[in-house]
Structure formats: C-alpha cells, structure tokens
Amino acid sequence: MRVHSNIVIVGLGWLIGAAVVLAGPGPASAAANEPGVPEQRSGLLLLLAVALAVQAIVIGVLIAKTRRMRRAELAARAHLTEIAQMNRLAAAGELSASISHEIKQPLAAIAANANAAMRWLSRATPDMGEARAALERIVGEAHRASDVIGGIRAMFKKDSEEKALLDVNNVVRKVFDLLRSELQKNEVVVEYELSPELPRVVGDQVQLQQVILNLVMNAIDAMSLVTDRPRSLRVSSARHDPAGLILTLEDSGTGIDPEHIDRIFEPFFTTKSHGMGLGLSICRSIVEAHRGQLMASLACPHGTAFQVILPADG
Numbered sequence: 001m002r003v004h005s006n007i008v009i010v011g012l013g014w015l016i017g018a019a020v021v022l023a024g025p026g027p028a029s030a031a032a033n034e035p036g037v038p039e040q041r042s043g044l045l046l047l048l049a050v051a052l053a054v055q056a057i058v059i060g061v062l063i064a065k066t067r068r069m070r071r072a073e074l075a076a077r078a079h080l081t082e083i084a085q086m087n088r089l090a091a092a093g094e095l096s097a098s099i100s101h102e103i104k105q106p107l108a109a110i111a112a113n114a115n116a117a118m119r120w121l122s123r124a125t126p127d128m129g130e131a132r133a134a135l136e137r138i139v140g141e142a143h144r145a146s147d148v149i150g151g152i153r154a155m156f157k158k159d160s161e162e163k164a165l166l167d168v169n170n171v172v173r174k175v176f177d178l179l180r181s182e183l184q185k186n187e188v189v190v191e192y193e194l195s196p197e198l199p200r201v202v203g204d205q206v207q208l209q210q211v212i213l214n215l216v217m218n219a220i221d222a223m224s225l226v227t228d229r230p231r232s233l234r235v236s237s238a239r240h241d242p243a244g245l246i247l248t249l250e251d252s253g254t255g256i257d258p259e260h261i262d263r264i265f266e267p268f269f270t271t272k273s274h275g276m277g278l279g280l281s282i283c284r285s286i287v288e289a290h291r292g293q294l295m296a297s298l299a300c301p302h303g304t305a306f307q308v309i310l311p312a313d314g
C-alpha cells in the first residue's frame with residue numbers, strides 16, 4: 001500500500017517536471033519572438049533546472065515521510081514490548097499481592113498454634129491433648145492455605161483461557177515481529193528453521209505468545225554479556241512423535257550453571273539483579289496447561305536450548 005502511494009508520488013513528480021518542460025516556449029512563441037539559439041538553449045536549461053528542483057523537492061518530501069513512518073513504527077514496536085513486559089509484571093505483582101493477602105491469615109494461625117503446642121509440651125506435665133489439638137489446627141490451616149493457592153491458580157487459568165486452532169509457526173512469527181527492534185538493539189541474529197508441515201495445536205494464542213516472549217527475553221538477557229562470539233538465536237519447529245510438535249529456541253548466551261538447571265523453573269528463582277524469577281515458572285504452567293512439556297538443556301558449545309513440546313489437535 002505504502003509502496004504504491006510512493007510510486008504515485010514519484011510519478012506525479014515526473015509528470016509535473018515534464019509538464020513544466022513542455023509548457024516552455026513552443027513553436028508559436030518561438031516564431032513570434034524569433035529568439036537566437038543560445039537564448040532558446042538557456043530557456044530550456046532554466047526549465048530543466050525548475051523540473052529537477054520540483055523532482056528534488058518531491059524526493060525530499062518522500063524521504064522525510066518514509067523516515068517519519070519508520071520512526072513511528074519503531075516507537076510502536078518498543079511500546080508493544082514495554083506493554084508486554086509491564087502486563088507480565090502487573091499480572092505477577094497482582095497475583096503475588098493476592099496470594100500474600102489470602103495466605104497471611106492461615107500462616108498467622110499456623111504460627112500461633114505452633115507456639116501454643118510448644119507451650120503445652122514444655123509444661124512440667126505436658127498436656128498432650130491440647131498439644132494434639134493445636135497440631136490438628138495447624139494441619140487444617142495448612143490445607144486452607146493450599147486450597148487458597150489452588151483457587152487462585154484455577155481463577156487465573158480460567159480468566160485468560162481462550163482456545164483456538166493454531167499454527168505455531170505463526171505464533172512464533174508474531175512474537176519475533178513484536179521483538180524485532182529489541183533483537184536489533186541487542187545485536188541478536190535470528191535463524192529460523194520453521195517446518196512447513198507442522199500439525200495444528202489447540203491452544204490459547206496469547207498464552208503461547210507469552211511463553212515464546214519469555215524465552216526470547218531470557219535468551220537476549222543471557223547473550224547481553226557475550227562479546228567474543230556472534231549472538232545467535234536459532235528457532236526451529238518440527239513434527240514430534242507420536243503426534244505433536246517440538247519448538248526449540250537455542251541461544252549462544254552464557255548458559256546455565258549445571259547446579260542451577262534443576263531450579264530455573266522454580267518460582268522466584270533468579271540470577272538477575274532485575275529479575276523476578278517468574279518467567280520460566282509461568283511458561284511451564286502454561287505449557288503444561290496445554291498438555292505439553294517445557295525443558296531446558298545446555299547447548300553445545302555455548303548457550304542454552306529450551307524445548308517446548310505440544311500435542312497436536314485432538
């Protein structure tokens with residue numbers, strides 16, 4: 001659309017230029033005034049100069065317009081990335097606030113009953129009956145706390161779930177499109193190996209975008225300190241037996257300390273000063289809610305590979 005309008009504007013520029021040249025002194029006026037050859041040539045040169053000036057102005061306007069559009073596009077992308085991150089932070093903040101609010105009461109009751117049990121037991125003649133009752137109340141409060149967490153998780157899932165038949169390659173493309181300026185800014189080169197023969201999956205597009213976005217943001221973070229080799233991110237998708245697909249994101253970042261590899265999916269585990277340690281745990285619960293698996297392994301010779309396995313429709 002934009003290319004068409006640009007062609008039309010350049011064409012108009014040429015037409016105006018040509019019209020100015022053609023509207024110059026014609027044969028009639030030439031006959032009337034009978035100017036000499038040098039005057040005719042200088043008149044033509046002047047008209048040509050005017051035509052070129054018109055052309056230059058049109059091209060200048062076009063370049064300025066293209067630059068303005070490019071700037072607006074980059075700003076829009078940066079804004080979208082910011083929104084995606086803010087949404088996640090806001091959701092995580094809200095979730096942790098509601099968890100801590102709901103959990104405070106049973107935790108306080110557990111602490112009070114544990115103190116009471118210790119007092120009953122430390123008497124000269126321990127009161128086993130009271131101690132037992134306090135311990136039973138502790139068990140009850142612990143179940144309540146776990147129900148609260150279960151309820152919040154269920155509510156969280158139900159609210160955001162919107163299943164549709166999806167082409168995972170398209171989901172990948174959308175996220176990388178969204179993150180294009182972020183990847184460019186961090187000098188990350190993306191290599192795609194997306195299989196055209198993927199089965200479709202039933203899933204929530206926004207949630208799966210969130211998974212890929214988190215994995216890519218982690219990869220960018222992991223490569224931010226790499227200066228002695230290319231920062232490359234290989235994204236591949238393929239059929240996966242028995243019936244499903246596997247999506248792999250392999251970066252050339254600093255890799256994961258083998259001691260940490262079992263902990264990275266735990267909520268609040270982070271090695272970053274600005275991290276919340278929630279990205280991967282959110283990713284894993286989303287993938288598992290889609291009946292899939294999310295795994296990490298050390299890539300060779302550097303970096304980390306994350307694999308998302310999803311079952312096909314039905």
Ligand SMILES: Nc1ncnc2c1ncn2[C@@H]1O[C@H](COP(=O)(O)OP(=O)(O)OP(=O)(O)O)[C@@H](O)[C@H]1O
Nearest residue numbers: 218219222255264270271275276277278279280304
């Ligand atoms: N691609 C990767 N390369 C190296 N380490 C990684 C990679 N992805 C995750 N990690 C490690 O796993 C940890 C947990 O990742 P996770 O995404 O859950 O949290 P985070 O990135 O620290 O914070 P946030 O909540 O903002 O995402 C990271 O702090 C990092 O140590």
Ligand SMILES: [Mg+2]
Nearest residue numbers: 214218279280
């Ligand atoms: Mg993260």
